[in-house]
Amino acid sequence: MGLKERPAVSRVEQREQTKSRILEAAMACFARLGFEGTHFSHITEHCGVKRSTVLYHFQSKENLWREAVKSVVERFDEAFSQSLNLCDPSSDQARVRALMSAFIDALIAVPQYGQIYLREGSSEGERLDWLVSNFGPPRAMAIGFEDRHLQERIRLSIVRDILGASLISVVTLGPMMEASLAAALGKKPAGLHPMTDYRKQELIEALMLIVFPL
Structure with a gap:
């Protein structure tokens, strides 16, 4: 029996595949380099398409950044x-x-979620305003609590910012710190995320004292 021929990929499917490759490249580049540090050349080299193709699908760098961030939020x-x-x-x-x-x-x-948050969250302007409105994961934002006072503390007070910033900073910067320490010691990075189950529970218990003070 002969091998079955694969069905031909339609032009629509080809366009969607190309768009998906561009988006994947954009997510990686914007997370690693930030908006200002990312150039079209970084994205085109990453996904192997021309700049004109990127602009055909996304029209501008700003639109591409927004679509990339939306995809990161959806995955998160x-x-x-x-x-x-x-x-x-x-x-x-x-x-x-x-x-x-x-x-x-x-x-x-x-990891791109925390990386984008840290890179773009401190730069005032339209991108920060857009992030404030669109960067909150819907499921996390929808969780409710029986105690209304607790609900207000977590949703409307500085406690919310402390929890979010602490979790993102510790978890996202952990691999970077592990890599830096390995370099300082002349060793290769382990390639593993340093957030072990033990450290994870330590972090949670430390933050629980902020939410539920003794």
Whole structure:
């Protein structure tokens, strides 16, 4: 028997595949280099297409950045949801622990989320305004608590910023610090995320004291 021929890929499918490759390259470049540090040449070299092709699909660097960030948020929210679904929180304290645990897992699974947050979150302008409106993962933002006072503390006070910034900073900067330490010691990076289960629980318990002070 002869080998079956693969069905021809339609032009529509080819365009979608090319667009997907560009988007993957953009996510990697914007996360690693930031908006200002990323040039079209970085993206075209990464995905193997011409600049004109990138502009055909996304019209401008700004549009490409927004679409790339949207894709990162969608992936982060999916990873967060999958991790959270494994939990069965029975109290507000259990919900907060489950939320932070799922957030950490998602940051490890989708490192571009934390990288973009750290690179773009401190630069005032239209991109920061856009991030404020679009960077919150929907599932995480939708979690409610029985205690209304706790709900307000986590949603509307500085506690929210402390939790988010602490989780993103520790988890996202961890691999960078591990690589820097390895370089200083003349060793190769282990290639593993340094957020072990023990350190993860340490981080969660430290932040629990902020949410539920003694």
